[in-house]
Structures are given as C-alpha cells and as structure tokens.
Amino acid sequence: MSDDAQAQADAGTAEGQGPVQISEDLARHLENKREELFEKFEIRDEFPPEVIEEAEARTGDVQSEITAEIDEREDLRHLTTWTIDPVDAQDFDDALSIEKREDGYVLWVHIADVTHYVHPESAMWAEAVERGNTVYLPGYTIHMLPPVLAESVCSLVPNEERFAHTVEMHLDEETLSYESIDIYKSVIESDERLTYSQAEQRLDDPDAPLHEGISLVYDLADRMHEQRKEDGSLVLNPSRDRAHTIIEECMLKANKAVTHELMWNRGVEAMYRVHPQPTPDEWSKALQEIQELDGVSIPGDTWDDPRKAVNATLETAPGRQLDKIQWAVMKVMPRAKYMNDPFGGHHALNFEIYGHFTSPIRRLSDLINHWIVYRNDVPENLVALCDRASDKQKAAEQCEREYKQFLQEVGLDPMAVNNRGIDVVEDEEAERTL
Template structure:
C-alpha cells in the first residue's frame, strides 16, 4: 500500500539537509561520545560472520521447528511500527470471545538464534541496548540478523515467542495466560498512519481487528489512569495506544507468570517513588505554570493522579513543562533480580521487559529465562550492566541532541524526517 503524503506531513517536507562540513562535525562528536562512554559502533568480524551464518537455510529451519511449536500461521496477525522502522519485533492478534478478549502478542524469537553459546550473545551483553541518536543508530544485535530472520516481516513464516492472554471483559484482568514458542505469518506491516486509516475506513483490510484492538487498548489505558498509573503522554493517537497497551499487558503477564507461577528470578524493572517533598516540589511547579491547574478532586493521596489531571486539561504548549517537572524528581528505573518495590510510575507491583529482545538485553535475558525456566548465574551483574548502559545511552543521546541544537539542527525534525548531506552550494539554495 502506498500513501500520498499530506502536504504538512514529515514525508512531504523531506529530510533535514546539512552541509558536508556539519556532517563531519556530527561524526566527530559521535566518535568522541562513543569513546567517552564505551559504546561500540561496529561489530567484531566473528560476530558478523556468526550472524550471517544464522541467516542461511532459515526456510527449512522454520519448517523443521513446526513439530515443536504451535502453528499460528492461519491466525490473523499484523505489525504496527513507525514508517522508518528497520525491524519488526512485535505483532498482535485479537479475537472477541464470550465474556472476554483473547489477545496474542507475538515477539520475535531472538533467543533461537542468539543464546549464551554464541558470540552474538556476548556482544549483546557488552552493548546491553540499542542506542538511538537522531539520524544514527548503534544496534545491540547485528542488523543482518535483526532485520531479516528476527524481523516479523509480512507474508513470511517467522519464529516467535507468543504471549496469549484471555482478558476478562469486565475487570480486564488475566483469566488465563500462556507463553509458548510459535510460528507466525504476519498478514501485513502497518505504519502508525496506516493503522489510523484502517480504523477510519471499514472497507480496508484489518479494520475490524484494529477496531477491536483499540477498544480493548483504550479501556486498558483508562483503567491504568484510574488505578494511578502515570500517563505523561495523554494525547497519543489510537495506533500508539494499541501498541503501548498491548505491550504493557504482555510484559506484565510474563513477569507475573515468572514471579507468581514459577517463582524464579528474572530481570524485573523496578522504579522507586520520589519522596513526598519531591512530589510537592513537582506539583507546585506544575500549578504555577500559566494556563495549568490541578483540579481540586485530584489533590488526593496520589500525586500521579494529580499529574494525570493536569496533563489532561493543560494547553499543548505546557505539556513538555509538566513532563519535565515530573521527570526532574523521578528516580531512575533500574533492572533488578527481585521485583521488590514494583514500578511506581506504572503503578504495577511487578513489571519487567519482554517485548523488545532485538534492542534490549533485559528482554533477551527474560526470553531465555522463560524458555529455560532457569536463570544465568551472573543475573545480578547483568541487571547492573543493563541499568548502567541504559543510563549511558540516554546521556549520549542528550549530549548529541544538545550538540545538534548548538549547530542549528532540530533533533526532533531529524527523527521525524531523516537527514540528507548536501554540498555548500546546494545548502545555499535550500529553503
């Protein structure tokens, strides 16, 4: 499916243009930051060779795996990602049942290819996550693997790790959760814009499925807010809501299963809460913003509900300031082998990551634990490394964006539209 870009859209505006001199300055800045924070840009030759080898003979390998996995290839399944996404590591399926929704979240089965016996695993532990800079990405896994056999591309059989959830119609709680290896075949790859079009037009394919997915996602989103989950992006479109809520539900299902049903350690995501004084400082700063007020009924025992209320009513121009006031007092989330303390921002007693094994070490480790029902001996060390490297990645991103802004480049525009290098002469004629 091809779309004519809206005249005001990022596609219509084209990429951000920069001069060769500025491109060289950006490259020098990246190299400086990578050296300072120990980030490896290129992959060692043996890791590349291993990745290339694992992409050979995959059609027969997947066929052979059908004897050991659930065959879900006839189940209507699709992916939804940004227009510029290079790999698709999650897909969903949904059906309405009597008194329940049945939601499948299919995640690329990365650990089938990347396991503790491989060089790719060792390299992933060193990197710990993918680092996304405006216009530049440093991958955790070799792209030749992540963008091929680990990518849930449409009309191709792919190995997946599926989280199948029966969700009660009234309470939206789990009636049943199954986690298993599968083979899927995605019907279509949608961009977020295309998902919105499918929701609007009942004559387009996947309209009914996306409509049902949004019905469930919207209900889960509203329930989270009512329960005290902090929602810093209150005006996301329907497509983002579908994916965000589906992935949150799957992550929660997996980590609850690991903790309560199996009683095993895992890489749990723990987010401490600010002190009462810190929350008071944040709420005071929010209340003093022009055009922003916190409704009286929201000044209860839970500051998260007060922030949600302020975000709902605030003018668009103040959203970033409210978010900054909150993030300023929020402690960093970290990975731990015990979920003690829960995730404050989400208001989940137990939470962890499972849905992005291509770009996060925590998810890769949790896939391995779910499959093996055993934990790596150095799990605590892996938790600490993932936490530290995430912090490093975020710092590099912040410093790189700051450098871009100092040189007249809008990082947000680059993220949305991409970047193109032109000569000095061409730059003079670019409006």
C-alpha cells in the same frame, strides 16, 4: 517497543519534505561528535568480525528450519496477524492478533524469537551484554544485535513464516484481568506491515483490510489505558494517538503477564524493572511547581495521589504548559533500574511487578527474560547483568541528550533530523531544509 521513554514516535519522511540537507563539512563535524560521544560513554559502533560471521551464518534458510521445527511449536499461521511500527523501522519485532469470544478477549502478542538464534554460548550474546541496548541518535542508530540478523530472520515481515515467542492472554470481558496466561514458542505469518499512520487510516475506513481486527484491539487498548489511569498509572502523554495507544497498551499487558508468570507461577529470578517512588516532599515540590504555572490548576480531589493529580492536570492544562508539567515530574522521578527481585514495583506504572519482554532485538533485559522463560534457567551472573543493563541504558540516554544538544548548537533541529534523515550535499553553503 514502549515504556521508559523508549517508545519511538512515528518518525519518517514528513509529508512533502525531504531529508535535511547539510554540507560535507558539517557531516564531518557530526561524525567527529559521534565518535567523541561513543568514546566518552563506551559505546561500540562496529561489530567484531566474529559476531557478524555468526549472524550471517544464522540467517540462512529460515523456511527449512521452520519445516524441521513446526511440530515442536504452536502453529499460529492461521491467525490474522499484523505489525504496527514507525514508517522508518527496519525490523519488526512484535505482532498482534486478537479475538472476541463470549467470555472475553484473547490477545496474542507475538515477539521475534531472538533466543532461537542468540544464546549464552554465542558471540552475539556476549556482544549484546557488552552493548546493553540499541542506542537511538537522531539520524543514526547503534544496534545491540547485528542488523543482518535483526532485519532478516528476526523481523516479522508480512507473508513470510517466522519463529516467534507468543504471549497468549485470555482477558475477562469486564475487568480485563488475566483469566489465563500462556507463553510458548510459535510459528506465525504476519498478514501486513502497517505504519502508525496507516493503522490510523484503517481505523477510519470500515472497508479497509484489517479494519475489524484493528478496531477491536483499539477498543481493548483504550479500555486498558483508561483502566491504568484509574488505577493510578502515570500518563505523561495524554494526547497519544490511537495506533500508539494500541502498541503501548498491548506491550505493557504482555510485559506484565510474563513477569507475573515468572514471579508467581514459577518463582524464579528474572530481570525485573523497578522504579522507586519520589519522597512525599519531592512529589509535593513537583505539584506546587505545577500549580503555580499560568492557566494550570490541579483538581482538588486528586492531591492525595500525585500520579492521578498529574494525569488530571495534563488533560485540562493549556498546551503551552504541557512540557513544563512533564519536566516538573521528571525532575523528581528516580531512575528506573533492572533488578533480580521486583520488590518496590514500578511506581510510574503503578505495577507491583513489571519487567521487559517485548523488545529482545533492542534491549538486553528482554533478551535475558526470553531465555529465562524458555529454559527456566537463570544466568548465574543475573545481578551483574541487571547492573550492566541499567548502566548502559543511562549511558545511552546521556549520549542521546548530548548529541541532540550538539545538533542544536550547529543549527540543526534534532526532531527534523530524526524524522526526515540527512542528505549530504557537495555545496558547503547548501541550504538546510530544517
């Protein structure tokens, strides 16, 4: 989940609105367009039979496997644990637990243990390398891993025991810095699956289940968010709600913890996320473009740090100008890429070292980092894998952009399609509920 514009909004059926209705003829046009884009960007939609067979064979009796392995893992079933995902999410690959102690916070981020099922000798691993990532189009998803696996044994569903890869972080009460980082295989049992809107409601209701835990983790996430901004991390969406803030900040903290562990404590290569910075001239051009927008003023004391300048400007700018400010920044931002060396750091986040760990179901980089953490074994072709993941991400983004443009050309709202889904009706002249 979260980072690099990958974070999904809380999509799902909008209240009081059903799916977008389209005719059979238009549905065929959309299908043809998808096939054209898949061929153009070399995106595989269907899984080979051997991959499906392998996935189905690994989704048998999960309880028997857990019973057999529980002594070799940390048993965290006693922790209060929950997931927060979009309302239409089909798999839940991360969960949270938190405690407040005298000396600070203990934050557990539990990630589905995908590498228990998908390893370098498996057909599913080879297929994941081929695909590189899950591709999200409005109303249509092309998965990196077979859904039969991702939506069953790799989904942290409530009230069922699951294998996880846990990042346990002890954080200083004042500075929120890492007092200790421990990464290990675990068994967890989620207490509840929440949507973003449900998490928001729990925050407002002192009598609701999980209210105390969610409130505590939000207080921590809000502090981490403000700290990131003060440190110079670029925040292009200043109005993100509380539930999204929880997930974004906790996943960033876990990702950063894992890659710090790999780099500083183990000294191993991994799939790091490197984001080069724009040149001073490019940043100057972007800030000048922002300063010239009607009703927008960049605070004078922030010009020396463009990221802080953008953050401060977004917080006070008229709503009608937010998209233009964001676009001015995005135009000068180099593309982030995966590399086997963190040199250069992540400019937008202002992290010296950063990588992905929290979404192994949908990103090749996370899957590979899980394997490196687990086995301390770096794939021989790591540089090629980094290039592959970078190229496939770029292809996925371009495919999504062109498909959204096509939807607009045929009179459909991409956001409505994404949030509400599509219903194909027989009447060719069916009214579209956009």
